[in-house]
Amino acid sequence: MAIFNAKNRIIECKLVYYGPGRGGKTTNLEYIFRAFNKHTSSEMVSINTQGDRTLFFDFLPMGLGKIRGCDVKIQLYTVPGQPKYKSTRKMVLKGVDGVVFVADSLEIQRKANIESLKDLAENLAQENKNIFKIPLVMQYNKRDLEEKGIPLMPVELMQRELNSKLKVPYYEASALKGSGVGATLKEALLVTLRHLQKELQWTK
Amino acid sequence: MLSVKSYMSEKEQIKRALREASLYKTQGLLEESREKYLELLNYIRESQKFSTNQELIDAVEKKIKELEKSIQEFEQGPKTLELSTQVQDLIKNLFTFSNTDEAAAVEGAVALAKFGQYERALEEFQSLLEKGIMPVVTAKNIIRCYLSMNTPEAGEILPAMPRAKTKRKKAQQMIIDISGVSIRFDGGPLKGQTVDFDVDFQSSNTVSIVISTNQKHVADCLEPGTRLEDMQCYSPITVFRSNGIVSRKATIKQGPRKGDYMIDITIEED
CATH class of the missing domain: 1.20.58 (Methane Monooxygenase Hydroxylase; Chain G, domain 1)
Structure with missing residues (x-):
């Protein structure tokens, strides 16, 4: 639920990184925090449990400066990926404006990706939002592990299984090394702001 | 393999x-x-x-x-963690979406409870209850917190709960058996229109109405926190006017009305 303050020309929106547990959502935000520090207005908040698993969410506020006379502020969140934290994911998704789905390229995570995407669709529906309409970008993470001889799913297979119906923009990435992270974020911001522009007419 | x-x-x-x-x-x-x-x-x-x-x-x-x-x-391992006051404040701030102060305060406390910060949530709910803010909702949440904390207080809490302001309590006691409400919309797509609803369920001064999925545009005008000025309430013995606030909105998950919207309206004193 983006907030548009017409008087002060400020727009605030919420972008959520979703995906299976241990897929690299937090690593994405950590890289963004380090690499885009000019745009980050405060510390990144992470609420983790043992084994560095996200327990509640990560939160990173960013300022994009002025776009067509409006001060644009973005809040980036991650959700805990483990299936047992469904209610927390629902809570974090409240008022979401755009989603980055971080899919894990590891072959052993094939089922987890599909289940997480299904969970996203269900949770969005409960928020009266449609996965086919919400600004969404797909990221195929951990592509760097191919070099280490670890079995990964081919991108074509991931596209077929996760994106053949959604047909949203997708990026190959290695959140650990940072490749593809910026491109994913930029595209997610672009589609989200474009959507909000249409919805709120905030550039007029 | x-x-x-x-x-x-x-x-x-x-x-x-x-x-x-x-x-x-x-x-x-x-x-x-x-x-x-x-x-x-x-x-x-x-x-x-x-x-x-x-x-x-x-x-x-x-x-x-x-x-x-x-x-x-x-x-x-623990399913939740006791967080610092700073992070708790952040949670309250980030997960509050209502426009009115009262609904936002309740929403913030609910968020704390949902993230397992029961002790802080209890403090907030008890303070809200003492101020007489959405007493049914806050009281229910106090019980939920105690149940989640699995403390013996859960069974004893009702008599020990702080009492809402006497004046408000009297007003609640006066509201009995409301069978229907008429709501005039002052803004949004239904601006200027009056819509009648049957009351499906009532608990103290909170009434529940059910809106069918094909009336989504009506349900969309009744988001939690929406203030309803000058509502007309019908009971078998009288008709009276009162203000109300949408305290909860949910989708019915099963049964013949599956998919319909269940909306709770807390009726306020004049």
Whole structure:
């Protein structure tokens, strides 16, 4: 639920990184925090449990400066990926404006990706939002592990299984090394702001 | 899946499986890592060349035991954490969406409870109840918090709960058996229109109405926190006017009205 303050020309929106547990959502935000520090207005908040698993969410506020006379502020969140934290994911998704789905390229995570995407669709529906309409970008993470001889799913297979119906923009990435992270974020911001522009007419 | 080929390829396959299992562990994929080590252990035991290599078998078994311990620790670990006041304040702030101060205060406390910060949530709910803010909702949430904390207070809480302001309590007692409400919309797509609703359920001064899915545009005008000025309330003995606030909105999950919207309206004193 983006907030548009017409008087002060400020727009605030919420972008959520979703995906299976241990897929690299937090690593994405950590890289963004380090690499885009000019745009980050405060510390990144992470609420983790043992084994560095996200327990509640990560939160990173960013300022994009002025776009067509409006001060644009973005809040980036991650959700805990483990299936047992469904209610927390629902809570974090409240008022979401755009989603980055971080899919894990590891072959052993094939089922987890599909289940997480299904969970996203269900949770969005409960928020009266449609996965086919919400600004969404797909990221195929951990592509760097191919070099280490670890079995990964081919991108074509991931596209077929996760994106053949959604047909949203997708990026190959290695959140650990940072490749593809910026491109994913930029595209997610672009589609989200474009959507909000249409919805709120905030550039007029 | 591992398969037995030549001596060299067996060795290579073992190395490869070890690399995979170790990487899954570093990625935090503990179950997957354990599965890989178990698969490898079976492979070694069936291998003519390696089944007598007790050192290798012991090393893999040790890895499996370590992983099983980590998995158990994770499963038995706390499902929630007591967070710092700063982070609790952040949660309250980030998960509050209502426009009115009262609804936002309740929403903030609910968010704290949903993130397992029961003690802080209890403080907030009790303070809200003392101020007479949405008393039914806050009282229900106080009980929920005690139940979640699994404390003996859960059974004893009702008589011990702080009382809302007397004047408001009297007003609540006066509101009995409301069978229908008329709401005039002052804004949004239904601006200027009056819509009548049957009351399906009532608990104290909170009435529940059900709106069918094909009336979504009406339900959309009744988001939690929406103030309803000058509502008309119908009871078998009288008709009176009152203000109200939408205190809850949910989708019915099962039964013949599955998919319809259930909306709770808390009727306020004049």
